[in-house]
Amino acid sequence: MSAKESVSIGLSAAIVTVEGELPSVLVVAHRGSQDALPFGPFDPAQHRTLESGLRKWVGEQTKFELGYTEQLYTFGDKGRHLPSPGSGGRVVSVGYLALTRQVREAPDTQWRGWYHYFPWEDWRDNKPDMIEGVILPALKKFAKDSPDSETAELRRDRVNVCFGEGWDEERVLERYELLYEAGLVEEFYRDCGKPAKSSGLGTPMLFDHRRILATAIARLRGKLKYRPVVFELMAPTFTLLELQRTVEALAGLRLHKQNFRRLVAEQGLVEGTGQFSTPVRGRPAELFRFRREVLKERPAPGMRLGARRAKAAV
Amino acid sequence: MSAKESVSIGLSAAIVTVEGELPSVLVVAHRGSQDALPFGPFDPAQHRTLESGLRKWVGEQTKFELGYTEQLYTFGDKGRHLPSPGSGGRVVSVGYLALTRQVREAPDTQWRGWYHYFPWEDWRDNKPDMIEGVILPALKKFAKDSPDSETAELRRDRVNVCFGEGWDEERVLERYELLYEAGLVEEFYRDCGKPAKSSGLGTPMLFDHRRILATAIARLRGKLKYRPVVFELMAPTFTLLELQRTVEALAGLRLHKQNFRRLVAEQGLVEGTGQFSTPVRGRPAELFRFRREVLKERPAPGMRLGARRAKAAV
């Protein structure tokens, strides 16, 4: 019953910011030049909690301090997180989501738009062409090539839930996992040692980091709706349109402007400062600030995103 | 930078069922006769994933197979999960939630009502007296005894969010953690080696198992509302009242009967069988079954529990 193989704990963080309309994640350059999340082993001798271990690692690699952080998931799958060379043991990887306002990049790190990794997740301008053009045909083939009819039906259902009618912007992880199993992302071939047939969808990442990022996006998209987390990404004051653009960037959807404004106002998430923006064109907008007090109130609401359908413009 | 202390991974499962109106969790008898969740170490040599390791352990300890399972959280706090005697290393503990229909107990295990561990969480009959009588006075003292005024305000806010106006049945973990920090549960004294002043609130558990159970209840109460998970706990056919009682048992709240029925019907979660129950008294109720197809449909709804307030009766 004793564990012969040793285990080590890896900590990884998806550190997210939004610049204008671009949601980005902090990546570090690593071996094989694959993008990686900041990560490192957990040292139990030095740290009382997993999170303090994470903060130290991130501090070292990115030279800045984490604000809001949240644990995502612990992955232990054999083969999807290869142990560091020489260590020989198995790595169990704990993923974190962190939110931050924009900061300058540290050496060897850079902000990268998260839709590079998940181009099918951005429905703001329109439904991405690759879904009808590439993804659905490939997934239909994947379902058809099932070993038995039962598996085929399961796969068809999953394809439909993930990419079919009625886009659910929260199912980021489910979609990535489906594409992985169907061999449509590069990591699949890397993890099982086969050569990739063609270039996979989106930009691959080191280890299981793209899976962790998918988990982060999914969690953030969900949390937006019931907790006021967007404000972690906003400057101290902002216009309502800036706030809306940030939410849209994260959700990958366009929202109805007037209703968004009504929602934010009625929920009391925000208060006017009396100051106004000085835009290049158009009428100046009032600058608002987050009402920190809402965190002390009971329901602590988020921003329900009404508009489910992508639209050309607002 | 190398980890001098070794780490091992502990897997624990909160296995939940509902019998009539009693939500229960499977506990195993352990040292010191404290209740414990089924748990064991993860052996990376033997298992490809964390979940398969969990299934094996649970199978050995409880002699039955898990159905629905879901990872909850990974706790690594020093001091809250003491390593097994002799091992000397640090334990990082991964908690799981599992749902099952009623099964007989295996040797050395038993079902125990979860409100034994969290008596303040059951608002079905009325707001538990202990909240006004014991908890709030003690927490007010805890806030007053803060080292500085800033901490005092933070604590007052937390007390209010957790136990103040407007009960949020999902904040199970936040409430437990607050009671822990305030020294109102036995585990607090055990973990820091001090003798307990008085008997703490609720029944204590081994290690951090009560925290894991709190996480499980919180997650389940939340998930009920947006995914059809209750049906994992129901017999193949059931009356709508049985379904309602199960939801109420989990949420710790009473619901409005007619509205509950309307909700369930409109969402298409359920279909009539044409058969009827044979009750001791009262009109027989139609037996329903879960429409498995909803899992293949897009939004895959849960059961929003409208009634927030506890009431004497339905």
Next chain:
DNA sequence: CATATATATGCTCGAAGTGAGTATATAGGT
């Protein structure tokens, strides 16, 4: 059989919330 009690089930009504759109206000540019 009449009545009481317990449960099941159908229906209504008002309050609040939501989606979509129209109308008006205020800025800079030509």
Next chain:
DNA sequence: ACCTATATACTCACTTCGAGCATATATATG
């Protein structure tokens, strides 16, 4: 003056939701 772009106010139909009333159907009891 007029165009364009943005901000902001308001409307309206529709849905959802909480709460309650009314009726139906079973058993138990006098």
